[in-house]
Amino acid sequence: MKKPRRLETVGFLFPGIGLLAVFIIFPILLTAWVSLNHWSMLTPLSEMNFVGFENYAKIFEQETFKRALINTFTYSAANLVVMIPLSLLFGLLLYQAALKGTALVRTLLFLPYIIPSVAVAIVWGYLYSPMFGPFNEILAFFHLPAQQWLGSLDQAMLSLVILNVWQTLGYYVVIVIAGLTEISQDYYEAAAIDGANSLQKLFYITIPLLKRSLSFIVIIMTINTLQVFDPIYVLTQGGPANSTNVVSYHMYDTAFNFGNPGQASAMAFILYVVVLFFTILQLRLFKTDF
Numbered sequence: 001m002k003k004p005r006r007l008e009t010v011g012f013l014f015p016g017i018g019l020l021a022v023f024i025i026f027p028i029l030l031t032a033w034v035s036l037n038h039w040s041m042l043t044p045l046s047e048m049n050f051v052g053f054e055n056y057a058k059i060f061e062q063e064t065f066k067r068a069l070i071n072t073f074t075y076s077a078a079n080l081v082v083m084i085p086l087s088l089l090f091g092l093l094l095y096q097a098a099l100k101g102t103a104l105v106r107t108l109l110f111l112p113y114i115i116p117s118v119a120v121a122i123v124w125g126y127l128y129s130p131m132f133g134p135f136n137e138i139l140a141f142f143h144l145p146a147q148q149w150l151g152s153l154d155q156a157m158l159s160l161v162i163l164n165v166w167q168t169l170g171y172y173v174v175i176v177i178a179g180l181t182e183i184s185q186d187y188y189e190a191a192a193i194d195g196a197n198s199l200q201k202l203f204y205i206t207i208p209l210l211k212r213s214l215s216f217i218v219i220i221m222t223i224n225t226l227q228v229f230d231p232i233y234v235l236t237q238g239g240p241a242n243s244t245n246v247v248s249y250h251m252y253d254t255a256f257n258f259g260n261p262g263q264a265s266a267m268a269f270i271l272y273v274v275v276l277f278f279t280i281l282q283l284r285l286f287k288t289d290f
Helices: 002-034 054-059 063-095 102-114 117-127 134-141 156-181 185-193 198-209 211-226 230-236 247-257 261-286
Strands: none
Touching (some): 002 261, 117 230, 156 230, 198 211, 247 261
């Protein structure tokens, strides 16, 4: 009886494993192989010239790639610093059943997340317009100087972070609210009997018991922000002066504008390793199984 059951198990798993192999494992292996070769996308794969780790050595000699790597880490870290406290704050506020209109606010917060990123970037490009953009119009109303926003070396990255916070905050707030629903009220009742105040309940009950939800938020946010591409492509193209150039956009630029898929694949594989490293590191730090 064991052999037929094994065949049935393999049969049921085959479609999922097959799709996983075709759309995830095979592209990763192909990218790793292309990164070890010199190749033009105008020629067949059979005409690739093996160069070993030469592509990796060359991209780490490029100041542009180093800047893109730093910008990627900066963008990801800035989102984490801003988003985690905000998602926790809004989650706690919207979880309160006594407050009226929480369902409407949850919907409005989550709505931007389901809008395509390209559409959001186009709209925010208008909002950030230095000439007639609404943001500068608001500043003018308060007699404040107009800002360059995406055209400024100092403000461009911050502007992209604000855009991402606006679009994705609702998703993480929903995760926090879902985590709060799993916390038994018995803990709070026992704490109240012991004389605990609101802050003590927050730091000794709520936040520790939200560990799984917050861990999930940190991991997913890290993965998403390290791979940011759409707003960079639509709004800044890495400018001004490479101040918003990130690895994913630099990879695209290298492959399709400079015709060097070998180096672009090396960048892609490095980004994959970085994402994998931070994911495993965070899972170890949080010691959480999802």
